[in-house]
Amino acid sequence: MAVSVTFNEDRLAEQAAETVRALVADGVHERLAAGDAALWGEEARAEAAVRLGWLTLPLTSRELLPEIGILVERARAQGLDHVVLAGMGGSSLAPEVICTTADVPLTVLDTTDPAQVRRALADRLERTIVVVASKSGGTVETDSHRRIYEQAFRDAGIDPAERIVVVTDPGSPLEQAAIEAGYPVILADPNVGGRYSALSAFGLVPSALAGADVLKLLDDAAAVQPLLAQAEGNPGLELGAALGAAALAGRDKLVLEDSMSEINGLPDWIEQLVAESTGKSGKGILPVVGADPNDSDDELVAGIDSDGSVTVAGPLGAQFLVWEYATAVAGRVLGIDPFNQPNVTESKENTNRLLAAGELPVGAPALVDGPVEVYGEGLEDAKDLSEVFTRLLQDIPDDDGYLAVMAYLDREAAFDVPVAEDASFEAMTDAWSAADPATLRGLLAVRTDRPVTFGWGPRFLHSTGQYHKGGPQNGVFLQITGAVEADLEVPGKPYTLGRLQMAQALGDQGALTGRARPTVRLHLTDRAAGVARLLAAAREV
Structure with missing residues (x-):
């Protein structure tokens, strides 16, 4: 179909x-099918020339299937049924969709939240296989996950070379590190950008290990591929x-x-x-x-x-x-280059500078409302958190603006809320919703006729973070960070996950405020109580 x-x-x-x-008059359908890098202008030509490999992935990715099949057979023979994917952005979003749709379990680590990573580590480590996926080979989150799992495996008496699989581009630093460590390596097509890599090794390897039918995925894509060279249909x-x-x-x-x-x-x-x-x-x-x-x-x-x-x-x-x-x-x-991401690096560079500088410059709160500290300019006279929300909503441009909520928290924490054994599904979902920071999006959305988006940090930095900084000057931004109760060391690095997470939030905040984009940070000194206060305050707006 x-x-x-x-x-x-x-x-x-x-x-x-x-x-x-x-478009047809300009021959775009034929030129794109043929991989013409000049379609987006002279400035984009060099980037596009090495970013059009996704056009042929329904055919070329089949070459990977025998190698992937060997990995799957080995994992099954060893009883490794807990598949963990350490990847960000394009390395994680497609496998998550593939596996959720196929109803096969996959644990996705695209976070620097210590609690979320600890939860994954505590889940069947003896039966875990980890896919470390990074196109550049230098993604700080993925590198941290790899180091943490290597240490965890060694501490459990498990050889990491028996449990870690690497997916990366040829010649990346991760490829070299994997070879030296004896990890299986599957190389992706270097002419495919991360967000276009769903049908490449980045999408197929973790999905196949989790149990998804990746051959059908390629077959369905191949069925539509000939249509993409046509002027009609x-x-x-x-x-x-x-x-x-x-x-x-x-x-x-x-x-x-x-x-x-x-x-x-x-x-x-x-x-x-x-x-x-x-x-x-x-x-x-x-x-x-x-x-x-x-x-x-x-x-x-x-x-x-x-x-x-x-x-x-x-x-x-x-x-x-x-x-x-x-x-x-x-x-x-x-009239833009769809293959570059010029503003993504800025937040990364800010994060690195903050990590190298010593104590993180969190500043002093403008307001404290119970377990929530409020950081932002011009909020010193706000009486409570509800007024902060009201002002944020009022700041959204009436004709074309939007509010982005960005939570640097554990996106699975809500499921830890205790519910009665005999609770109905509705009662369980109500309990989870009442503890979920993502519920804030809906509560604020009904109080404005402008769009409200929600992203988990740092996951969104590899996604909508580019739009936030490079797109139109019409966004208002609400960050949520939280106190870390049990931090996690990153072996071989001078920082913990909690410190990295906060540096990422502050680094992106600096990139936004440097563009005069209104930004408020809410810090939860107690995460559970803080989420409850956020939701209650939103209902009071």
Whole structure:
């Protein structure tokens, strides 16, 4: 089954058709299928020339299957049924969608929160296999996870070479370190950027180890691939034209809806792909995940097998390829390079400087409301946390603004809340929701007609973080950090995970405030009580 793109709105259909005609007149469909790096302008040519390998992954990735099959057989023979993926951004989001959709268990570590990492370490270490995935080979979060697991395996009398698999690009420092340590290494296509790597080794290796059918994934993608060279009946061209044309017309908030889809979590992957690819040079398309539409003039609702202004239907492997193609086309329409990420490094560099400088400059709170410290300019006269929220919502530009909530916390902590053994599913979900920082997004969203997004830090830094800093100057930002009760050393490094996590938050805050983008940080001195206070204060707005 291939992917279908259906327009449920006449205006959008007309805009998309007009844009498709212009693209076809320029031969974009043929040029992109042929890997023409000049499609995005002379400045983007060098980057694009080494970033178009994703176009052929449905065929070329099949070469990896025998090697992956050997890894899977070895893991099964050793009884290793707890698969942990240490990866960030493009190295983690696609496998998470693949495995959730296939209903196979995968523990994803894309965090620097000590409690979340400790939870993974405590889970069946004797039956754990770890996939360490990093394109550059120098991702600080992934390097930290590798070091921590190496130490944990050694402490348990387990040879790390029997439990760690590495996925990276040829020639990366991680490849060399893995060879020296005796770890199996599967090399990815170096001509594929991280967010376009769903059908590469980064998507396939952890998913196959977890039990997903990766051959079907490639088959479904291969079925749609021939359509992407056509002028007519080309779902990628139609979708990309719609995204680009709508954004140019002011509809640059992409609300992703998947309530009817059998694919689980695809909007989270699309969020990174679209935001990081388009959010630069003061332009961009902002994906909005897990939210109801506000029916505002700047929204475009895209349904994954669901109703929307445009509906995109089809199996997961084909969806991956079509959305990648569409994002590249939207970049052409918007006049940006969809393959670079010029502002992602800034927060990384800020983090490194802070880690090297000694004591972290957390500053003094402008306000303390119970277990919540409030940091931000001009808030000294705020009477409580509810007023802080009110001011943040008022600061959002009326016509095109948005609020981004960014939580540097343990995204699984809510599930630790005790519930009665005989509790109904509704009672359990209510208890979890009442302890989940992500609930804040919905509480604030109903109090504004502007989009409210939510991201877990530092996961979002490899995703929407590019849009936050490189996109339009219309965002308001709310950070949430928390006190660390039981920190975790990073072997061989002069910092702990907790220190790294706080440095990442402060580093990104510096990048945002340096661009005069309104930013408030809430620090929870007691995490559980702090989350409860956040949610209560939001209800008081």
